[in-house]
Amino acid sequence: MKIQQIKFRDSKQNYSIIIGNNILKILSKKVKSLCPNTKKIALIFDKKIPNANRKIILKSLKGYQLFVYKFDANEKNKSISSVNILLNKLLFNNLNRSDLIIGVGGGIIGDLTGFVASIFKRGINFISVPTTLLAQVDASVGGKTGVNSKFGKNLIGSFSQPKLVVCDLSFLKSLPKKEMICGYAEILKHSIINDKKFFNWLKNNTKYILANDNKKLSYAIKKSCKIKLFYVNKDVKEKKLRMLLNFGHTFAHAIEAKNNYSKRISHGEAVLIGMILAIKLSIVTKVCKNKILSELLQVYEKNKLNYLMKNYSNNKDLIKLIPYLKNDKKNNDEKINFILLKKIGKTTLPNEHKISVQKLKSYVKNFN
Numbered sequence: 001m002k003i004q005q006i007k008f009r010d011s012k013q014n015y016s017i018i019i020g021n022n023i024l025k026i027l028s029k030k031v032k033s034l035c036p037n038t039k040k041i042a043l044i045f046d047k048k049i050p051n052a053n054r055k056i057i058l059k060s061l062k063g064y065q066l067f068v069y070k071f072d073a074n075e076k077n078k079s080i081s082s083v084n085i086l087l088n089k090l091l092f093n094n095l096n097r098s099d100l101i102i103g104v105g106g107g108i109i110g111d112l113t114g115f116v117a118s119i120f121k122r123g124i125n126f127i128s129v130p131t132t133l134l135a136q137v138d139a140s141v142g143g144k145t146g147v148n149s150k151f152g153k154n155l156i157g158s159f160s161q162p163k164l165v166v167c168d169l170s171f172l173k174s175l176p177k178k179e180m181i182c183g184y185a186e187i188l189k190h191s192i193i194n195d196k197k198f199f200n201w202l203k204n205n206t207k208y209i210l211a212n213d214n215k216k217l218s219y220a221i222k223k224s225c226k227i228k229l230f231y232v233n234k235d236v237k238e239k240k241l242r243m244l245l246n247f248g249h250t251f252a253h254a255i256e257a258k259n260n261y262s263k264r265i266s267h268g269e270a271v272l273i274g275m276i277l278a279i280k281l282s283i284v285t286k287v288c289k290n291k292i293l294s295e296l297l298q299v300y301e302k303n304k305l306n307y308l309m310k311n312y313s314n315n316k317d318l319i320k321l322i323p324y325l326k327n328d329k330k331n332n333d334e335k336i337n338f339i340l341l342k343k344i345g346k347t348t349l350p351n352e353h354k355i356s357v358q359k360l361k362s363y364v365k366n367f368n
Protein backbone atom coordinates (compact mmCIF):
# COMPACT_ATOMS: atom_id res chain seq x y z
CA MET A 1 0.00 0.00 0.00
CA LYS A 2 1.29 3.44 -0.93
CA ILE A 3 2.47 5.73 1.88
CA GLN A 4 0.41 8.96 2.00
CA GLN A 5 1.87 12.27 3.09
CA ILE A 6 0.20 15.56 4.00
CA LYS A 7 2.26 18.69 4.53
CA PHE A 8 1.34 21.37 7.07
CA ARG A 9 2.86 24.76 6.43
CA ASP A 10 2.32 28.13 8.10
CA SER A 11 4.44 31.23 8.50
CA LYS A 12 6.36 29.75 11.46
CA GLN A 13 6.76 26.02 10.83
CA ASN A 14 6.07 23.04 8.65
CA TYR A 15 5.65 19.36 9.32
CA SER A 16 4.28 16.23 7.66
CA ILE A 17 1.65 13.69 8.56
CA ILE A 18 2.62 10.29 7.13
CA ILE A 19 -0.03 7.58 6.75
CA GLY A 20 0.65 3.93 5.89
CA ASN A 21 0.62 0.34 7.06
CA ASN A 22 3.65 -1.11 8.89
CA ILE A 23 5.68 2.07 8.43
CA LEU A 24 7.24 2.40 11.89
CA LYS A 25 10.66 1.48 10.49
CA ILE A 26 10.87 4.88 8.79
CA LEU A 27 11.28 6.55 12.20
CA SER A 28 15.05 6.21 12.25
CA LYS A 29 15.49 7.88 8.84
CA LYS A 30 13.03 10.63 9.75
CA VAL A 31 14.68 11.39 13.09
CA LYS A 32 18.05 11.62 11.36
CA SER A 33 16.78 14.17 8.84
CA LEU A 34 14.39 16.19 11.06
CA CYS A 35 16.42 16.23 14.29
CA PRO A 36 20.03 15.83 13.13
CA ASN A 37 21.53 16.79 16.51
CA THR A 38 19.43 14.39 18.59
CA LYS A 39 21.37 11.96 20.75
CA LYS A 40 18.79 11.04 23.41
CA ILE A 41 15.18 10.06 22.75
CA ALA A 42 12.48 9.77 25.42
CA LEU A 43 9.77 7.36 24.25
CA ILE A 44 6.46 7.55 26.06
CA PHE A 45 4.28 4.54 25.24
CA ASP A 46 0.62 3.94 26.01
CA LYS A 47 0.62 0.73 28.10
CA LYS A 48 -1.92 -0.89 25.78
CA ILE A 49 0.23 -0.68 22.65
CA PRO A 50 0.98 -4.18 21.36
CA ASN A 51 4.50 -5.36 22.23
CA ALA A 52 5.25 -6.12 18.59
CA ASN A 53 4.80 -2.46 17.62
CA ARG A 54 6.87 -1.26 20.56
CA LYS A 55 9.72 -3.59 19.57
CA ILE A 56 9.76 -2.33 15.97
CA ILE A 57 10.08 1.27 17.19
CA LEU A 58 12.84 0.44 19.67
CA LYS A 59 14.75 -1.55 17.05
CA SER A 60 14.46 1.24 14.50
CA LEU A 61 15.90 3.76 16.98
CA LYS A 62 18.60 1.56 18.49
CA GLY A 63 21.39 3.92 17.44
CA TYR A 64 20.17 6.51 19.96
CA GLN A 65 20.28 6.60 23.75
CA LEU A 66 16.69 5.65 24.57
CA PHE A 67 14.63 6.34 27.70
CA VAL A 68 11.41 4.34 27.70
CA TYR A 69 8.33 5.09 29.80
CA LYS A 70 5.02 3.27 29.79
CA PHE A 71 1.95 5.25 30.69
CA ASP A 72 -1.51 4.21 31.84
CA ALA A 73 -3.66 6.38 29.56
CA ASN A 74 -6.79 7.64 31.28
CA GLU A 75 -8.30 11.08 31.78
CA LYS A 76 -7.35 11.07 35.48
CA ASN A 77 -3.68 10.57 34.62
CA LYS A 78 -3.82 13.26 31.96
CA SER A 79 -2.82 15.70 34.65
CA ILE A 80 -0.30 18.28 35.71
CA SER A 81 1.18 15.78 38.18
CA SER A 82 1.94 13.37 35.30
CA VAL A 83 3.53 16.32 33.46
CA ASN A 84 5.69 16.95 36.50
CA ILE A 85 6.74 13.29 36.77
CA LEU A 86 7.73 13.21 33.08
CA LEU A 87 9.57 16.55 33.28
CA ASN A 88 11.58 15.28 36.24
CA LYS A 89 12.53 12.10 34.37
CA LEU A 90 13.71 14.17 31.38
CA LEU A 91 15.67 16.56 33.63
CA PHE A 92 17.19 13.68 35.58
CA ASN A 93 18.42 12.12 32.33
CA ASN A 94 19.68 15.48 31.17
CA LEU A 95 17.94 15.69 27.79
CA ASN A 96 18.41 18.99 26.00
CA ARG A 97 16.51 20.95 23.38
CA SER A 98 18.13 19.20 20.43
CA ASP A 99 17.04 15.81 21.79
CA LEU A 100 13.63 14.35 21.12
CA ILE A 101 10.40 13.14 22.74
CA ILE A 102 8.22 10.61 20.89
CA GLY A 103 4.68 10.03 22.18
CA VAL A 104 3.18 6.70 21.08
CA GLY A 105 -0.48 6.34 22.01
CA GLY A 106 -3.99 7.70 21.72
CA GLY A 107 -5.12 11.29 22.17
CA ILE A 108 -4.29 11.23 25.88
CA ILE A 109 -0.62 10.37 25.28
CA GLY A 110 -0.47 12.80 22.34
CA ASP A 111 -1.89 15.73 24.33
CA LEU A 112 0.20 15.00 27.42
CA THR A 113 3.56 14.34 25.74
CA GLY A 114 3.06 17.18 23.24
CA PHE A 115 2.51 19.52 26.19
CA VAL A 116 5.55 18.22 28.07
CA ALA A 117 7.64 18.71 24.91
CA SER A 118 6.36 22.26 24.47
CA ILE A 119 7.44 23.37 27.96
CA PHE A 120 10.55 21.24 28.60
CA LYS A 121 13.44 23.75 28.48
CA ARG A 122 10.98 26.00 26.56
CA GLY A 123 10.52 23.44 23.80
CA ILE A 124 12.18 20.20 22.74
CA ASN A 125 11.67 18.29 19.45
CA PHE A 126 8.49 16.22 19.42
CA ILE A 127 7.21 13.43 17.16
CA SER A 128 3.71 12.07 17.53
CA VAL A 129 2.82 8.46 16.75
CA PRO A 130 -0.97 8.30 17.19
CA THR A 131 -2.29 4.78 17.80
CA THR A 132 -6.08 5.24 17.93
CA LEU A 133 -8.26 6.19 14.99
CA LEU A 134 -9.40 9.30 16.87
CA ALA A 135 -5.82 10.39 17.46
CA GLN A 136 -4.90 9.73 13.80
CA VAL A 137 -7.78 11.77 12.36
CA ASP A 138 -8.16 14.45 15.00
CA ALA A 139 -6.08 14.71 18.19
CA SER A 140 -2.66 14.56 16.51
CA VAL A 141 -3.61 17.25 13.98
CA GLY A 142 -3.58 20.94 14.76
CA GLY A 143 -1.11 21.45 17.57
CA LYS A 144 -3.41 21.62 20.59
CA THR A 145 -1.67 19.99 23.55
CA GLY A 146 -2.58 19.87 27.21
CA VAL A 147 -3.86 18.18 30.34
CA ASN A 148 -6.95 18.22 32.53
CA SER A 149 -7.41 20.07 35.82
CA LYS A 150 -9.87 19.47 38.63
CA PHE A 151 -11.79 22.40 37.15
CA GLY A 152 -12.32 20.71 33.79
CA LYS A 153 -10.90 18.92 30.74
CA ASN A 154 -7.94 20.29 28.75
CA LEU A 155 -7.76 23.53 30.74
CA ILE A 156 -3.96 23.62 30.94
CA GLY A 157 -2.02 23.50 27.67
CA SER A 158 -0.31 25.12 24.75
CA PHE A 159 -0.45 25.42 20.98
CA SER A 160 2.61 23.63 19.70
CA GLN A 161 3.26 21.70 16.49
CA PRO A 162 5.23 18.44 16.27
CA LYS A 163 8.16 17.77 13.93
CA LEU A 164 6.30 14.84 12.41
CA VAL A 165 3.15 12.71 12.81
CA VAL A 166 3.33 9.02 11.86
CA CYS A 167 -0.05 7.27 11.48
CA ASP A 168 0.57 3.54 11.23
CA LEU A 169 -2.58 1.56 10.44
CA SER A 170 -1.16 -1.55 12.11
CA PHE A 171 -1.99 -0.01 15.51
CA LEU A 172 -5.70 -0.03 14.68
CA LYS A 173 -5.78 -3.85 14.56
CA SER A 174 -5.70 -4.06 18.37
CA LEU A 175 -8.17 -1.23 18.91
CA PRO A 176 -11.58 -2.13 20.41
CA LYS A 177 -14.65 -1.47 18.20
CA LYS A 178 -15.90 1.27 20.56
CA GLU A 179 -12.63 3.17 19.98
CA MET A 180 -12.94 2.71 16.19
CA ILE A 181 -16.40 4.27 16.42
CA CYS A 182 -14.90 7.24 18.31
CA GLY A 183 -12.51 7.97 15.45
CA TYR A 184 -15.17 7.32 12.84
CA ALA A 185 -17.46 9.92 14.45
CA GLU A 186 -14.85 12.62 13.82
CA ILE A 187 -14.25 11.41 10.25
CA LEU A 188 -18.00 11.62 9.58
CA LYS A 189 -18.14 15.07 11.19
CA HIS A 190 -15.33 16.32 8.95
CA SER A 191 -17.25 15.18 5.88
CA ILE A 192 -20.54 16.70 7.07
CA ILE A 193 -19.10 20.14 7.76
CA ASN A 194 -16.85 20.39 4.73
CA ASP A 195 -17.08 17.84 1.95
CA LYS A 196 -20.20 16.39 0.36
CA LYS A 197 -18.22 14.14 -1.96
CA PHE A 198 -16.39 12.62 0.99
CA PHE A 199 -19.74 12.19 2.81
CA ASN A 200 -21.11 10.31 -0.22
CA TRP A 201 -17.98 8.15 -0.23
CA LEU A 202 -18.53 7.38 3.48
CA LYS A 203 -22.10 6.31 2.72
CA ASN A 204 -20.65 3.36 0.79
CA ASN A 205 -17.44 2.79 2.73
CA THR A 206 -18.23 3.17 6.44
CA LYS A 207 -18.60 -0.59 6.83
CA TYR A 208 -15.06 -1.13 5.52
CA ILE A 209 -13.64 1.53 7.84
CA LEU A 210 -15.28 -0.05 10.87
CA ALA A 211 -14.03 -3.45 9.68
CA ASN A 212 -10.44 -2.11 9.60
CA ASP A 213 -9.84 -2.20 5.83
CA ASN A 214 -6.39 -0.63 5.32
CA LYS A 215 -7.00 0.96 1.93
CA LYS A 216 -10.28 2.61 2.93
CA LEU A 217 -8.86 3.68 6.29
CA SER A 218 -5.83 5.25 4.66
CA TYR A 219 -8.07 7.31 2.34
CA ALA A 220 -10.45 8.33 5.15
CA ILE A 221 -7.59 9.34 7.49
CA LYS A 222 -5.91 11.42 4.79
CA LYS A 223 -9.17 13.17 3.84
CA SER A 224 -10.01 13.79 7.47
CA CYS A 225 -6.58 15.22 8.36
CA LYS A 226 -6.75 17.52 5.34
CA ILE A 227 -10.15 18.87 6.38
CA LYS A 228 -9.00 19.46 9.95
CA LEU A 229 -5.83 21.17 8.69
CA PHE A 230 -7.95 23.41 6.44
CA TYR A 231 -9.60 24.92 9.54
CA VAL A 232 -6.45 24.89 11.67
CA ASN A 233 -4.47 26.74 8.98
CA LYS A 234 -7.10 29.44 8.84
CA ASP A 235 -7.36 29.80 12.61
CA VAL A 236 -4.50 28.20 14.57
CA LYS A 237 -5.53 29.72 17.92
CA GLU A 238 -9.25 28.82 17.69
CA LYS A 239 -10.70 32.31 17.52
CA LYS A 240 -13.32 31.69 14.84
CA LEU A 241 -13.33 29.22 11.93
CA ARG A 242 -11.73 26.40 13.91
CA MET A 243 -14.87 26.41 16.06
CA LEU A 244 -16.75 24.84 13.14
CA LEU A 245 -14.94 21.64 14.07
CA ASN A 246 -17.16 21.69 17.14
CA PHE A 247 -20.19 20.75 15.07
CA GLY A 248 -22.25 18.23 17.10
CA HIS A 249 -19.93 18.72 20.09
CA THR A 250 -22.12 21.22 21.97
CA PHE A 251 -24.74 18.51 22.49
CA ALA A 252 -22.05 15.81 22.79
CA HIS A 253 -20.29 17.54 25.70
CA ALA A 254 -23.65 18.01 27.44
CA ILE A 255 -24.42 14.28 26.99
CA GLU A 256 -21.00 13.32 28.40
CA ALA A 257 -21.39 15.70 31.36
CA LYS A 258 -24.93 14.47 32.12
CA ASN A 259 -23.55 10.90 32.14
CA ASN A 260 -20.74 11.97 34.51
CA TYR A 261 -18.19 11.10 31.78
CA SER A 262 -18.89 7.43 32.49
CA LYS A 263 -17.61 4.64 30.20
CA ARG A 264 -21.25 3.84 29.32
CA ILE A 265 -21.07 6.44 26.58
CA SER A 266 -17.81 7.33 24.88
CA HIS A 267 -16.96 10.74 23.45
CA GLY A 268 -17.38 9.45 19.88
CA GLU A 269 -20.77 7.95 20.62
CA ALA A 270 -21.83 11.27 22.15
CA VAL A 271 -20.62 13.06 19.00
CA LEU A 272 -22.69 10.74 16.80
CA ILE A 273 -25.79 11.60 18.84
CA GLY A 274 -24.77 15.27 19.06
CA MET A 275 -24.61 15.63 15.29
CA ILE A 276 -28.15 14.26 14.90
CA LEU A 277 -29.41 16.68 17.57
CA ALA A 278 -27.59 19.61 15.94
CA ILE A 279 -29.26 18.74 12.62
CA LYS A 280 -32.68 18.46 14.31
CA LEU A 281 -32.07 21.95 15.73
CA SER A 282 -31.03 23.13 12.26
CA ILE A 283 -34.34 21.81 10.91
CA VAL A 284 -36.62 23.44 13.50
CA THR A 285 -34.77 26.74 13.08
CA LYS A 286 -35.28 26.36 9.30
CA VAL A 287 -31.55 26.39 8.57
CA CYS A 288 -31.64 22.97 6.92
CA LYS A 289 -34.04 20.56 5.24
CA ASN A 290 -35.48 17.34 6.65
CA LYS A 291 -33.92 15.20 3.94
CA ILE A 292 -30.40 15.86 5.31
CA LEU A 293 -31.40 14.20 8.58
CA SER A 294 -32.83 11.17 6.74
CA GLU A 295 -29.62 10.89 4.71
CA LEU A 296 -27.48 10.80 7.85
CA LEU A 297 -29.82 8.45 9.71
CA GLN A 298 -29.52 6.03 6.80
CA VAL A 299 -25.74 5.91 7.34
CA TYR A 300 -26.34 5.14 11.04
CA GLU A 301 -28.92 2.44 10.27
CA LYS A 302 -26.84 0.78 7.58
CA ASN A 303 -23.85 0.54 9.95
CA LYS A 304 -25.76 -0.31 13.12
CA LEU A 305 -24.90 2.98 14.81
CA ASN A 306 -28.51 3.89 15.54
CA TYR A 307 -28.47 1.96 18.87
CA LEU A 308 -27.14 5.21 20.28
CA MET A 309 -30.23 7.25 19.55
CA LYS A 310 -32.74 5.40 21.70
CA ASN A 311 -32.13 7.47 24.85
CA TYR A 312 -32.13 10.74 22.97
CA SER A 313 -35.27 10.63 20.88
CA ASN A 314 -37.69 11.56 23.64
CA ASN A 315 -38.14 15.35 23.86
CA LYS A 316 -38.52 15.26 27.67
CA ASP A 317 -35.08 13.60 28.01
CA LEU A 318 -33.59 16.20 25.71
CA ILE A 319 -34.92 19.08 27.82
CA LYS A 320 -32.90 17.61 30.71
CA LEU A 321 -29.71 18.11 28.66
CA ILE A 322 -30.21 21.87 28.41
CA PRO A 323 -28.59 22.87 31.75
CA TYR A 324 -25.41 21.07 30.64
CA LEU A 325 -25.34 22.97 27.34
CA LYS A 326 -24.80 26.24 29.13
CA ASN A 327 -21.19 25.37 30.01
CA ASP A 328 -20.03 25.07 26.40
CA LYS A 329 -16.75 26.92 25.81
CA LYS A 330 -18.07 28.63 22.64
CA ASN A 331 -20.62 30.54 24.75
CA ASN A 332 -19.61 34.12 25.41
CA ASP A 333 -22.79 35.23 27.15
CA GLU A 334 -25.96 33.68 28.61
CA LYS A 335 -27.01 32.28 25.24
CA ILE A 336 -25.83 28.96 23.77
CA ASN A 337 -23.67 29.32 20.68
CA PHE A 338 -24.54 26.57 18.18
CA ILE A 339 -22.89 25.56 14.94
CA LEU A 340 -25.81 24.47 12.75
CA LEU A 341 -25.86 22.68 9.41
CA LYS A 342 -27.16 24.34 6.24
CA LYS A 343 -26.54 21.33 4.01
CA ILE A 344 -23.95 18.57 3.82
CA GLY A 345 -20.62 20.35 3.47
CA LYS A 346 -21.80 23.73 4.81
CA THR A 347 -22.38 24.93 8.38
CA THR A 348 -23.39 28.25 9.89
CA LEU A 349 -20.64 30.40 11.43
CA PRO A 350 -19.85 30.78 15.15
CA ASN A 351 -22.08 33.44 16.82
CA GLU A 352 -24.60 33.24 13.96
CA HIS A 353 -26.99 31.10 16.03
CA LYS A 354 -26.90 32.06 19.69
CA ILE A 355 -30.01 30.68 21.34
CA SER A 356 -31.42 31.44 24.80
CA VAL A 357 -32.34 28.57 27.12
CA GLN A 358 -36.02 29.52 26.90
CA LYS A 359 -36.04 29.49 23.12
CA LEU A 360 -34.07 26.25 23.00
CA LYS A 361 -36.67 24.53 25.17
CA SER A 362 -39.38 25.49 22.71
CA TYR A 363 -37.28 24.29 19.76
CA VAL A 364 -36.44 20.97 21.42
CA LYS A 365 -40.17 20.32 22.05
CA ASN A 366 -40.59 20.40 18.26
CA PHE A 367 -37.81 17.89 17.46
CA ASN A 368 -39.07 14.90 15.46
Ligand SMILES: NC(=O)c1ccc[n+]([C@@H]2O[C@H](COP(=O)([O-])OP(=O)(O)OC[C@H]3O[C@@H](n4cnc5c(N)ncnc54)[C@H](O)[C@@H]3O)[C@@H](O)[C@H]2O)c1
Pocket residue numbers: 046047048049050073074075078105106107108109111131132133134135138139140141142143144145153154171172174175176179182
Ligand atom coordinates in the same frame (compact mmCIF):
# COMPACT_ATOMS: atom_id res chain seq x y z
N1 LIG B 1 -5.45 17.92 20.82
C1 LIG B 1 -6.58 17.82 20.16
O1 LIG B 1 -6.83 18.57 19.20
C2 LIG B 1 -7.58 16.77 20.55
C3 LIG B 1 -8.67 16.49 19.72
C4 LIG B 1 -9.54 15.48 20.10
C5 LIG B 1 -9.35 14.78 21.28
N2 LIG B 1 -8.29 15.11 22.08
C6 LIG B 1 -8.05 14.38 23.34
O2 LIG B 1 -7.78 13.03 23.00
C7 LIG B 1 -8.22 12.19 24.07
C8 LIG B 1 -9.02 11.06 23.48
O3 LIG B 1 -8.19 10.36 22.59
P1 LIG B 1 -8.40 8.81 22.29
O4 LIG B 1 -9.80 8.58 21.89
O5 LIG B 1 -7.31 8.38 21.41
O6 LIG B 1 -8.31 8.19 23.73
P2 LIG B 1 -7.16 7.48 24.60
O7 LIG B 1 -5.85 8.09 24.42
O8 LIG B 1 -7.75 7.39 25.97
O9 LIG B 1 -7.17 6.01 23.97
C9 LIG B 1 -8.33 5.22 24.08
C10 LIG B 1 -8.03 3.85 24.69
O10 LIG B 1 -7.35 3.06 23.73
C11 LIG B 1 -6.14 2.53 24.29
N3 LIG B 1 -5.25 2.37 23.14
C12 LIG B 1 -4.51 3.32 22.50
N4 LIG B 1 -3.94 2.81 21.41
C13 LIG B 1 -4.29 1.49 21.37
C14 LIG B 1 -4.03 0.44 20.45
N5 LIG B 1 -3.31 0.63 19.34
N6 LIG B 1 -4.57 -0.78 20.71
C15 LIG B 1 -5.35 -0.98 21.81
N7 LIG B 1 -5.65 -0.02 22.68
C16 LIG B 1 -5.12 1.22 22.45
C17 LIG B 1 -5.74 3.52 25.34
O11 LIG B 1 -4.91 2.95 26.32
C18 LIG B 1 -7.10 3.90 25.91
O12 LIG B 1 -7.54 2.91 26.81
C19 LIG B 1 -8.99 13.04 25.03
O13 LIG B 1 -8.22 13.28 26.17
C20 LIG B 1 -9.24 14.33 24.25
O14 LIG B 1 -9.29 15.46 25.09
C21 LIG B 1 -7.41 16.07 21.73
